[in-house]
Amino acid sequence: MTxxxxxxxxxxxxxxxxxxxxxxxxxxDDELIMKMGHSIxxxxxxxxxxxxxxxxxxxxxxxIRGQSGPRVRVLQNGIGSxxxxxxxxxxxxxxxxxxxxxxxxxxxxxxxxxxxxxMGGVVNVIDNRIPGYMPSKLLGGxxxxxxxxxxxxxxxALKADGGKGILAFHFDGMTRDRxxxxxxxxxxxANAAQALDPSLAVIQNPHGFLPNTYAHTxxxxxxxxxxxxxxxxxxxxxxxxxxxxxxxxxxxVSNTRIDIKQSKYDFKSELKQPFSFAETLRTRLxxxxxxxxxxxxxxxxxxxxxxxxxxxxxxxxxxxxxxNPIGPFKGAVGFQAVSSEFAAFDFTGAQTIxxxxxxxxxxxxxxxxxxxxxxxxxFGARVEQSSIDPAxxxxxxxxxxxxxxxxxxxTPISAxxxxxxxxxxxxxxxxALTRSERAPQVQELLSHGFHDATRSFEEGxxxxxxxxxxxxxxxxxxxxxxxxxxxxxxxxxATNYIYQQRTGQFVQQDPVTGLALTCxxxxxxxxxxxxxxxxxxxxxxEAKLVFPVMESHSGLLDLTLFSDYTRGEFVSGGDVxxxxxxxxxxxxxxxxxxxxxxxxxxxxxxxxxxxxNDTATDGYNLLTLGTQYQIKDxxxxxxxxxxxxxxxxxxxxxxxxxxxxxxxPEPGRGGELGIRIDY
Numbered sequence: 001m002t003x004x005x006x007x008x009x010x011x012x013x014x015x016x017x018x019x020x021x022x023x024x025x026x027x028x029d030d031e032l033i034m035k036m037g038h039s040i041x042x043x044x045x046x047x048x049x050x051x052x053x054x055x056x057x058x059x060x061x062x063x064i065r066g067q068s069g070p071r072v073r074v075l076q077n078g079i080g081s082x083x084x085x086x087x088x089x090x091x092x093x094x095x096x097x098x099x100x101x102x103x104x105x106x107x108x109x110x111x112x113x114x115x116x117x118x119m120g121g122v123v124n125v126i127d128n129r130i131p132g133y134m135p136s137k138l139l140g141g142x143x144x145x146x147x148x149x150x151x152x153x154x155x156x157a158l159k160a161d162g163g164k165g166i167l168a169f170h171f172d173g174m175t176r177d178r179x180x181x182x183x184x185x186x187x188x189x190a191n192a193a194q195a196l197d198p199s200l201a202v203i204q205n206p207h208g209f210l211p212n213t214y215a216h217t218x219x220x221x222x223x224x225x226x227x228x229x230x231x232x233x234x235x236x237x238x239x240x241x242x243x244x245x246x247x248x249x250x251x252x253v254s255n256t257r258i259d260i261k262q263s264k265y266d267f268k269s270e271l272k273q274p275f276s277f278a279e280t281l282r283t284r285l286x287x288x289x290x291x292x293x294x295x296x297x298x299x300x301x302x303x304x305x306x307x308x309x310x311x312x313x314x315x316x317x318x319x320x321x322x323x324n325p326i327g328p329f330k331g332a333v334g335f336q337a338v339s340s341e342f343a344a345f346d347f348t349g350a351q352t353i354x355x356x357x358x359x360x361x362x363x364x365x366x367x368x369x370x371x372x373x374x375x376x377x378x379f380g381a382r383v384e385q386s387s388i389d390p391a392x393x394x395x396x397x398x399x400x401x402x403x404x405x406x407x408x409x410x411t412p413i414s415a416x417x418x419x420x421x422x423x424x425x426x427x428x429x430x431x432a433l434t435r436s437e438r439a440p441q442v443q444e445l446l447s448h449g450f451h452d453a454t455r456s457f458e459e460g461x462x463x464x465x466x467x468x469x470x471x472x473x474x475x476x477x478x479x480x481x482x483x484x485x486x487x488x489x490x491x492x493x494a495t496n497y498i499y500q501q502r503t504g505q506f507v508q509q510d511p512v513t514g515l516a517l518t519c520x521x522x523x524x525x526x527x528x529x530x531x532x533x534x535x536x537x538x539x540x541x542e543a544k545l546v547f548p549v550m551e552s553h554s555g556l557l558d559l560t561l562f563s564d565y566t567r568g569e570f571v572s573g574g575d576v577x578x579x580x581x582x583x584x585x586x587x588x589x590x591x592x593x594x595x596x597x598x599x600x601x602x603x604x605x606x607x608x609x610x611x612x613n614d615t616a617t618d619g620y621n622l623l624t625l626g627t628q629y630q631i632k633d634x635x636x637x638x639x640x641x642x643x644x645x646x647x648x649x650x651x652x653x654x655x656x657x658x659x660x661x662x663x664x665p666e667p668g669r670g671g672e673l674g675i676r677i678d679y
Contacts, residue, residue, distance in 0.1 A: 042097075057215070063580065088443070094262045103123065151178045180214050215244035234269070281320075306347035351450070408440070415434070426479050450509050457507050581604050604620045
């Protein structure tokens with residue numbers, strides 16, 4: 001078997017993948033192309049410990065070991081996406097994976113470089129939007145075209161990189177058009193939906209497809225850099241538009257679509273040896289202007305009209321300095337600041353869901369590594385100060401009538417340490433300990449109103465306190481000619497864990513004032529979802545075994561066995577809602593010269609611990625195929641042809657981590673074809 005070069009993880013310490021003491025996942029090159037989905041969560045969902053929190057096909061945010069939202073920070077080139085995908089499960093992230101050069105998932109001490117409270121981890125999507133080096137060609141790039149039959153989806157992406165002298169440039173753009181998604185059976189699990197909401201009358205239950213799930217997306221960027229021996233400095237501009245639909249609830253009352261627009265302006269620089277004691281100085285600055293409208297209508301030829309709106313204008317900056325080795329210590333220190341203005345409102349003006357709030361935060365962080373005999377050690381710390389200042393408004397009523405503060409202030413303190421013990425050439429053992437604190441987010445504190453897309457009345461809690469988690473991670477790796485093995489065990493203790501849960505109560509909206517009224521016997525009742533706190537314990541594992549079955553002139557054949565599991569329980573009793581199920585399966589990988597193929601079978605067990613006032617999900621069998629063929633050095637270009645077959649058994653899969661699982665199953669049987677040309 002040909003040994004691949006170790007993958008270098010992009011962080012200030014530039015550690016090799018084999019030398020990290022905490023679990024790290026890296027997707028790049030051909031592997032990234034083959035696993036590419038229409039969202040970050042969809043792209044990563046085959047990785048151990050990671051699932052996608054789907055909300056219909058338009059949304060797919062990553063869930064890591066049962067954690068999502070603010071506990072999984074999604075970054076682009078080291079700074080936040082600064083959309084509102086962390087605030088609610090119906091909000092798509094603004095980052096397009098098809099434009100990525102690499103996607104990394106970090107856990108342990110390295111996460112403290114990017115924010116506190118990332119109990120699940122950090123997903124960093126890396127691209128060349130701001131060139132950090134001078135390309136070898138005056139003009140080069142890539143073109144990629146995909147077609148997916150499951151939703152009659154067509155996507156086109158183009159990248160161009162080049163430069164001359166000290167000026168480097170980058171252009172990219174993508175567009176995606178999708179029809180209504182095919183599914184393997186009924187769209188609505190009527191029994192489960194009506195068990196949660198007895199007032200729901202399912203009069204339209206689609207079969208074989210999900211109406212209102214068509215979508216259109218556009219994303220384009222341009223960037224320039226000055227590149228020289230001392231380093232580089234550059235800027236970029238990005239604009240994104242995304243219009244997608246939410247699967248209907250079958251009541252025949254109204255459909256919901258989400259129309260997102262975002263503009264982003266970034267600056268990035270890196271200086272080599274700027275001072276006598278420093279190796280590099282990295283700077284990132286960004287401004288994001290994000291807004292989206294949730295549109296209601298679409299039935300009986302009714303036009304879509306704005307219902308709920310969200311805006312978020314954010315400035316973010318960070319500076320990292322990697323110092324020269326001090327004795328055995330290598331490390332980095334830095335400063336990060338974020339300032340945003342956030343609001344959620346009803347377009348009719350009848351109510352304010354979250355008052356316009358000024359949110360400020362800054363943090364200092366550091367990470368060091370050193371060797372002690374066979375041990376590779378790493379530790380990090382981060383201290384933050386964050387504040388939320390809500391503005392007073394005449395159309396806002398606080399949750400439960402509780403008074404809200406003029407300012408909420410928090411000081412999260414987090415620390416982490418890990419060690420990697422290379423016992424010999426074949427065996428290594430790693431241990432990571434993390435204590436992280438997370439301040440409540442604005443919607444967890446102050447939400448109070450009807451949210452169209454989630455079909456819920458969301459109620460925050462102004463008395464929430466800082467969440468603290470203690471995470472223990474133990475891993476073992478074995479590497480030999482006949483087998484490679486990876487095992488990771490984790491145990492997380494979380495105090496004052498913040499979560500959203502149905503209360504079992506229902507309200508209805510006054511058509512004149514927009515206020516919540518006690519729900520009578522009429523239809524159009526809306527469930528109440530409330531932010532709560534409680535001590536919780538999370539535990540689980542990830543495991544993988546890789547066996548080289550054949551290596552000969554007939555090709556290479558590998559067998560991979562895999563499994564992952566997460567269990568979340570409250571200390572006081574009961575289950576943490578929306579946990580992934582036990583998964584296990586196998587994958588065959590075959591390679592012969594320029595051609596490769598794989599077949600993957602995944603068994604997901606039933607999730608019988610859904611949490612209070614929620615529904616269980618059945619087990620499923622997922623069978624997929626993939627193949628690719630490389631044509632290299634064809635007139636100085638590289639051509640890759642690829643094809644995938646998804647959900648070949650056409651199962652009706654309900655995703656246990658999805659808020660919309662009773663109304664939107666996962667995609668049915670479909671085939672995907674694509675071509676990528678690198679020139």
